[in-house]
Amino acid sequence: MSAEVKRHVAIDLGASSGRVALGTIRDGRLEVEILHRFPNGGVPVRGGLYWDVLGLWREILHGLRLASQHGPIKSVGVDSWAVDYALLDEHDLLLDGVHHYRDRRTDGVMDELLTVLPRDAVYEFTGIQFLPFNTAYQLVAHERQAPGILGRARCLLMVPDLLHFWLSGRRATELTNASTTQLYDPREGTWSGPVLRAFGLAGALLPEIVPPGTPLGDITHETGLSGTQVVAPPTHDTASAVAAVPATGEGWAYLSSGTWSLVGVETPTPVITPQALTYNLTNEAGVNGTTRLLKNVMGLWIVQECRRAWGDPEYAQLYGDAEAAPAEGPLIDPDDLRFLPPGLDMPERVQRACEETGQAIPRTPAEITRCVLESLAYRTAEVLSQLEDVTGQAISTLHVVGGGAQVRFLNQLLANVSGRVVIAGPVEATLIGNLLVQAEACGSIPAGSLRNIVLASGGLETFEPLTPVPPERLALFRRVGRFQSMQP
16 A cells, blocks of 8 residues: 655745745655746846746746646745845735845945944844845835835735735745844844834834744635645745755754855854854744854855856856866955846956955956855855854854755865865755645654655765865955955
8 A cells, every 4th residue: 555645835936046846745755846947037127126026926826737737735835035025005915016135225225224223233133144135224225215105005025925925815924034134033033123113114014923834824826726725834945945954963054055155053042142243143043943043145146147147158067167277266255245236247346356356367257257166165164163153163064055066166165165074965955945844834744854854865965175275365365355245
């Protein structure tokens, strides 16, 4: 007699693409099949930058109709990037487009607001790193751009919460995404009244906060699915990815590697200390009551934009050529704010950064790509040391999950530069974490078995440190790494 088969669907929205995936639980193992892929990205409109949220909704409905052809589906859940939101009016209609976090409307807003409520006070209330596109600063910029719009809004929903509302009819903000807004108090587990009042924002806009794994109701939209629940996974894609890190014991950190690099550790409680503030570390909610103590690093975004400028060569060729390029070339600070906006001039920005710091200018795509990858490795190693300093815990292993886990050259650089063992995989950590949290909530897998299931799936690759880093390379990165970065 065959074991019962249980199916769940994950909708994963990234900055450049989205996927609808079917997760099948069979004999205690998870099988993942991607049913539908579709592009995503910023849409420029009259000087602003938006997400095509209605286009995403159309693709999601198509993916769910495909899923309905595979038999009964127990649940559906959405994850996406953080910080961006939609405003709904009293009729639950969109008041405005969904702005992209790379929109320049927030330029200067964070620095101005921190004269109203000082940096140390904001950090004490929220524990969140200071990034110019945090939701708090976006909302103030939004009101300045369209005076009165917040007063006309009935509700604010983060991007995945909006899609859950359209699917189920329930308004709620899932915890892991709420915790990224710089409007959430991780100690109290509520929206932060002092920050909302200081920034002139209405707490009435913000719905109830629910933990990952919360059932939101049955699907009410026509999708071909019947009796399927909408379950909030960790809706922040990094939180879903971290849930699927195949780690055991202590002494490990994670790198969720993709458009952004999220470098962090799990802690039982928030770490809100002067030293954590100095390093601009962030305390974001994880699954099962954990905290993700981490730092945003710019990530492979710089390579992605350079590749676009070069006519979209194959990634395998680009990374292979970079590995063959001369070693010990120039380095940049990947968190230099010049790299934040999109643009076909990204290769020139890298070159200017090298020139302004007195280094040789990388000329070819291979040289520029190697410069970026090496710089990401040095930045990651620096953050790992900061995490050790703040937590007092040694880190011996770095788990790399997400798309960057496929970049073997980068993983070897990470091992060499950090002096730590790097374990790469799973590549589809975000989908896996999303699916398994849903499965646990629905009773499809035993409680507490999520990471054991990931470990049993295999497909991991280990990189040992091979080449010691010369002290002069570390000194070079420390010099260029203080150049107009996202650090406080």
